[in-house]
Amino acid sequence: RKGNVIITGASSGLGLATAKAIGESGEWHVIMACRDFLKAEKAAKSAGIPKENYTVMHLDLASLESVRQFVDTFRRSGRPLDALVCNAAVYLPTAKEPTFTADGFELSVGTNHLGHFLLARLLLDDLKQSDYPQKRLIIVGSITGNTNTLAGNVPPKANLGDLRGLVGGLNSLNCSPMIDGGEFDGAKAYKDSKVCNMLTMQEFHRRFHEETGITFASLYPGCIAETGLFRNHIPLFRALFPPFQKYITKGYVSEEESGKRLAQVVRDPSLSKSGVYWSWNSTSSSFENQLSKEASDAEKARKLWEVSEKLVGLA
Ligand code: NDP
Numbered sequence: 001r002k003g004n005v006i007i008t009g010a011s012s013g014l015g016l017a018t019a020k021a022i023g024e025s026g027e028w029h030v031i032m033a034c035r036d037f038l039k040a041e042k043a044a045k046s047a048g049i050p051k052e053n054y055t056v057m058h059l060d061l062a063s064l065e066s067v068r069q070f071v072d073t074f075r076r077s078g079r080p081l082d083a084l085v086c087n088a089a090v091y092l093p094t095a096k097e098p099t100f101t102a103d104g105f106e107l108s109v110g111t112n113h114l115g116h117f118l119l120a121r122l123l124l125d126d127l128k129q130s131d132y133p134q135k136r137l138i139i140v141g142s143i144t145g146n147t148n149t150l151a152g153n154v155p156p157k158a159n160l161g162d163l164r165g166l167v168g169g170l171n172s173l174n175c176s177p178m179i180d181g182g183e184f185d186g187a188k189a190y191k192d193s194k195v196c197n198m199l200t201m202q203e204f205h206r207r208f209h210e211e212t213g214i215t216f217a218s219l220y221p222g223c224i225a226e227t228g229l230f231r232n233h234i235p236l237f238r239a240l241f242p243p244f245q246k247y248i249t250k251g252y253v254s255e256e257e258s259g260k261r262l263a264q265v266v267r268d269p270s271l272s273k274s275g276v277y278w279s280w281n282s283t284s285s286s287f288e289n290q291l292s293k294e295a296s297d298a299e300k301a302r303k304l305w306e307v308s309e310k311l312v313g314l315a
Helices: 013-023 037-047 064-076 107-129 186-212 235-249 255-267 298-311
Strands: 003-008 028-034 054-058 083-086 136-140 215-219 276-280 286-288
Touching: 003 013, 003 107, 013 028, 013 037, 013 255, 028 037, 037 054, 054 064, 064 107, 083 107, 083 255, 107 136, 107 186, 107 298, 136 186, 136 255, 186 215, 186 298, 215 255, 255 276
Parallel strands: 003 028, 003 083, 028 054, 083 136, 136 215, 215 276
Antiparallel strands: 276 286
């Protein structure tokens, strides 16, 4: 049978390019889990994904209720689940004030981490039941949360501290909209959310890999400097960022190439090792990359897991 993969945020950028790379083959059915139904349909059509190879399903990660409804809708479709890709993200680098999810969490961490945390936790059962030869749960990471890299050292740096802001519910009512309890900073909130994504992948691996055989992985797909992620940045940044990445850092990748990379993590038999953070070198060969100290801190991962469970209503 065909494999079935859910990709969140498949309406643009990396998610769409991955949906295209996987949906073109005919060996997989792609469930595009998107907040804007029409945008996703249009995107799938203009990318040329054959109609029989994809379904758009509504998912707004900024609402825990929507995450639960998505899981119900997916289950009612009767499809098995063989791979889940947590890809969607928001990045609000110029925001002066925090904005919040339906449940009152700061929007970047609420969407990128907490929405995906609930989704992945609920769908773990579905992955367990799949009889597909290889089952995978992938959470897209980033270099920017990794302070062991040049890009990760551009201030403001990611830092989850002792998680006091997260414990307080990630809003200004109790403590702070930032995980570490500090002042709101949109760029830092995004980086913090990516550290959460990488910690969550490793905690899934520690808790469930042996028992379930599921492959848990994260990746840095390269700098895809032209995606919608930078839509909220100032115009000058948006003009200069792609050439800077192309000619100075040489970390630039096209959307198409980044989609091929993520598609490898979904289905390539040679990338089946669990607990790995994948990256690609200049000749586009994959390798197991090292995470920063904080992004590989097992104790922090455990605490993040427990606090997140409480916030999304699982504990
Ligand atoms: P895009 O902005 O192009 O794509 C983000 C996607 O997330 C969009 O489809 C967007 O939907 C969706 N999304 C945002 N909020 C929600 C929500 N509340 N519910 C459901 N979907 C939502 O950015 P990229 O393709 O660049 O980013 C994809 C991933 O790649 C992210 O995890 C990002 O951190 C990661 N990444 C990107 C890098 C880059 O250089 N671009 C580098 C490293 C990692 P909509 O279309 O409706 O806006």
